[in-house]
Amino acid sequence: MPELPEVELAARTFRHRAEGRRLRSVEILDARLIRGGTEDAFRGSLEGRRVDAVTRFGKHLVVSLGEGERWWLHLGMTGKLAWRAPTDESPRFTRLIFRFDESAMHFVDPRLLGATAAGEEAALRALAGIDRLGPDALDVREGATLRRLVGRSRSPIKTALMDQKRLAGLGNIQACEALFRGGVDPWTPANALSEDTYESLAAGIVATLHHTLEAEGEREITYLNESKGAPNPFLVYGREAEACPNCSAPLLREKQAGRGTFFCARCQNVNGRD
DNA sequence: AACGGAACCTGAAAGC
DNA sequence: TGCTTTCAGGTTCCGT
Numbered sequence: 615m616p617e618l619p620e621v622e623l624a625a626r627t628f629r630h631r632a633e634g635r636r637l638r639s640v641e642i643l644d645a646r647l648i649r650g651g652t653e654d655a656f657r658g659s660l661e662g663r664r665v666d667a668v669t670r671f672g673k674h675l676v677v678s679l680g681e682g683e684r685w686w687l688h689l690g691m692t693g694k695l696a697w698r699a700p701t702d703e704s705p706r707f708t709r710l711i712f713r714f715d716e717s718a719m720h721f722v723d724p725r726l727l728g729a730t731a732a733g734e735e736a737a738l739r740a741l742a743g744i745d746r747l748g749p750d751a752l753d754v755r756e757g758a759t760l761r762r763l764v765g766r767s768r769s770p771i772k773t774a775l776m777d778q779k780r781l782a783g784l785g786n787i788q789a790c791e792a793l794f795r796g797g798v799d800p801w802t803p804a805n806a807l808s809e810d811t812y813e814s815l816a817a818g819i820v821a822t823l824h825h826t827l828e829a830e831g832e833r834e835i836t837y838l839n840e841s842k843g844a845p846n847p848f849l850v851y852g853r854e855a856e857a858c859p860n861c862s863a864p865l866l867r868e869k870q871a872g873r874g875t876f877f878c879a880r881c882q883n884v885n886g887r888d
Numbered sequence: 889a890a891c892g893g894a895a896c897c898t899g900a901a902a903g904c
Numbered sequence: 905t906g907c908t909t910t911c912a913g914g915t916t917c918c919g920t
Contacts, residue, residue: 615912615913616913616914617913617914620913646897673914688914688915689914690897690914690915691897691912691913691914691915692897692898692899692912692913692914693914707898707899724897724898724899725896725897725898725899725912725914726896726897726898727896727897727898727914727915728914729915743915743916767890767891768890768891769890769891769892773891773892776914778914778915785913785914786912786913786914787913788913851913871891871892871893872892872893872894873912873913874911874912
């Protein structure tokens, strides 16, 4: 589930619920999420410590616990942080529970592709690969900046946008949405796009990130107590065969580097490949 | 160095 | 109905 907007919302909720509070206990239901050390070491690094700050880098969360101690979390593809009252039952697929005095944070992750670790800052950043991340996608607003970051790659622009070493935060959905908003063919090599195209693509990235933040922030509040799923907030993602919101042509889906790419052939000027 | 593809995991939905 | 295949919003490793 999580790309930059979801992780940003997770960070805000985390701050709201836990900043300034002490982590009382850690329950490990499935140790496969824990990296870089034993279960006991992980628990030992966290229990009794106070949450000073929660920071997001791309899709990564880093929690400052004081005295140089840090806690890293990555939600992978299916991870979620669910906050509940202390006595509430865990949601299905809860793998770890972090208990505070007035609430409990459940790390829910059906596919176990998420990860977490705790330890001294430098070691943790190396383990998590945070030093290898490109700039955060929310901070890249200029076409020229975007071009400098991804424009030397010969990969298709969609692949380049999702490369966290170039630009941190975009995943499959946000890349599809940004390319649609910018009117860009996802298969064009990144180094073959014009300056003007980078300008509209940068605008597309900013627009989709803010749109998703607002839509899902709203969802979180509105649907907090409802079991119903919210409507699809995206323009093209998950809308194969629906009408393009811009030109009404049927939207298409094709596999690209193993991931589904949703697009409008007309608005994004996609010609036959293969 | 840089790229495509498989692997890591598991569940839900679609297809037959 | 029940079995099989495909797909899923991520990252890393491996071979070319």
